[in-house]
Amino acid sequence: MLRVGVIGVGAMGQHHVRIYSEMEGVELVGISDVDKYRVEEMAEKYGAKAFTDHKELLMEGLDAVSIVVPTTLHKAVTLDAINADTNILVEKPIADTLENADIMIEAAEKAGVILMVGQIERFNPATTKMKEIIDSGLLGKIVSISTKRVGPYNPRIRDVGIILDLGVHDIDAIAYMYGGDVSEVYAIAGKDIHSKEDHASVMLRFDEEQAGVVNINWLTPHKVRKMEVIGVEGVGYLDYVDQTVTIHDEKWIRDAKVEKAEPLQKELEHFITCVREGKTPLESGIDGKHALKVALAAIESYNRDSIIKID
Template sequence: NVTLDAINSNTNVLVEKPIADTLENADIMIEAAEKAGVILMVGQIERFNPATTKMKEIIDSGLLGKIVSISTKRVGPYNPRIRDVGIILDLGVHDIDAIAYMYGSNATEVYAIAGKDIHSKEDHASIMLRFGDEQAGVVNVNWLTPHKVRKMEVIGVQGVGYLDYVDQTVTIHDAKWIRNAKVEKAEPLQKELEHFINCVEKGEQPLESGIDGKYALKVALSAIEASNNDSIIRID
């Protein structure tokens, strides 16, 4: 309701992830923004991490060859302020979005194993994603690990890339070399806010649109369904 009130008053909106609680509400927000002619941006902060930008550049340059697998680990202790959702909607959406961003395409299938061993909602999950041309994505998240880890591994036929979101480092390994990429470190939240302001001033579409936000929500909800039903869910 807050988002719709802002949109209906012709205000550009930056909404925190996930974009909404349901796909239906996400559609309402997206359609309202399009009708009003305002920007609807979703706050997927890792897209604005300088290490993400560098890894995306490396992938798109072809340095690693064809990418066959991207896996992530986003684990750490439970934050008591998170009460309305489980680990998949809280943390999993970050990496669901990040993997699709790296591939430049959306997942077509999802399978997941999740459990709630300490908390009232799922507190650990392993999510398997299928992309086109025999490419995989693996998301591991939990609230059980006593220390914070935020990492990505990208496997290509010509090399492997390692990304650390916290340290903002990217390392590339191939058959002959280990190379540390030059990353200009910066605060991702600040870059996210600057990007939103820039889009508003120039009337440009944001890096993370409402459509992108809906995709991440759809995959996250499908992962929860897949875990509950022990089934593979097709993503249309």
Template sequence: MIRVGVIGVGAMGQHHVRIYNEMEGVELVSISDVDQKRVEELADQYGVKAFTDYNKLLEEDLDAVSIVVPTTLHKKVTLDAINSNTNVLVEKPIADTLENADIMIEAAEKAGLTLMIGHIERFNPATSKMKEIIESGLLGKIVSISTRRVGPYNPRIRDVGIILDLGVHDIDAISYMYASNVSEVYAIAGKDIHSQEDHASIMLRFGDDRAGLASTNWLTPHKVRQMEVIGVHGVGYLDYIDQTVTIHDAKWVRNAKVEKGEPLEKELEHFIDCIRTGKKPIVSGVEGKHALNVALAAIESYKTNKIVNIK
């Protein structure tokens, strides 16, 4: 039985709690949040212990913990978890700075513990299907991948702008589809309703003249989560919300068979499996750091109006 806890039970953290509670071979032991009323109500609902001090949760001899707290707190909470010999899944982005990401990665490696980053779109069944199609060669050489991740503003997001909150999803997703890291980034962005950027167009360069374009904003009144993959033999369209993949080529329009499922459930199952087997997670600290590196470079790019090379 894998003993788990959740630190941070806001909108996203509550889903971690729900899914762990339903998983076979997993015991949800305790949850923590600075909001005492919220954490106690949720603990009563699931019959687990509640703490407002997460360090008390880490004294519960847990095997694993989900960290779902503001980005600026990721390093501190992760290090405290690692110091208590607990495997960690921390929500994206991995950290607020590259230096903090390095510290987290090094600490987990030194302790021999799993550090997984919650880039949830990696676990969307439509993502898996599109990746499979690309690797099959059906679309030929892929030359361009573009994404749209837009929707209304969520007032709970205050500590980061849209590039770190939403754009980082697609930076990671496009890199994953290419199986390659970004070499250059150029971004145009601005802020109209938020203290930081609330709309952005992020151009990504990969090797072999391959391009990526991530368009994102908090200004669109309806939610859109889509990807377009252009190859020399065809085009693929992915809808993350509907979990559909459609392929267009010179002769056919075909809908791929996608076994639909909840991405977060698949993500947490993978995390638990990594703990049981010792295998490396699909999104390790290294992949999480790359997405953060590119996102921070995109912010630098729009502020300086310059192309930024990714080191």
């Protein structure tokens, strides 16, 4: 029986709590949040211990913990978990700065604990299917991947702009589909309803003249989460919300068979499997750092109005 905990039980953290509580072979030992009323209410609902200090939760001898706190707190809380010899899933983005990401990655490696980054779209069944199709060669060489992730603004998001909050999803997803890293980035963005950028179009360059385009905003009144993959032999359309994949080529329009499931459940199951078997997670700290590096470069590009090369 693996002993797990959750630090941070806001909107996303509550889903971590729910899923862990339903997992076989997993004991939800405790949850932590600075909101005393909320954490006690959640703990009572799911039969776990409540803590307002995460360090006290980490003293419970946990095998694994989800860290679902504001981005600016990721480094401090992650280092506390590492010092407690606990395997970690930290929600995206991995950190607020590259320096902090490096500190987290190096500390986890030195301690021999797993550091996984919660990039949920990697675990969407539609993503899995599209990746299989690309790797099979059905679409031929991929030359462009574009995404649209738009919807109304959520007032709880105050510490980061849309590129760090939403853009990292698609930066990571496009890099995952190509199986490579971004070499250059150029972004056009602006801020109209938020203190930081609330809409952006981000251009990504990969090797072999391959492109990525990320379109994001908090201005659209309805939620859209889609990807378009263009290959020399066909085009693939992915809908993250509906979990559908459709392939168009010269002869056919075909819907791929996608076994629908809750992406966060798949993600946490993968994390627990990695903890049990000592495997490297699909979204490692290094992957999380790359997505962060590109997102920060996109913000720099927007502020400087220039192309930024990625080392």
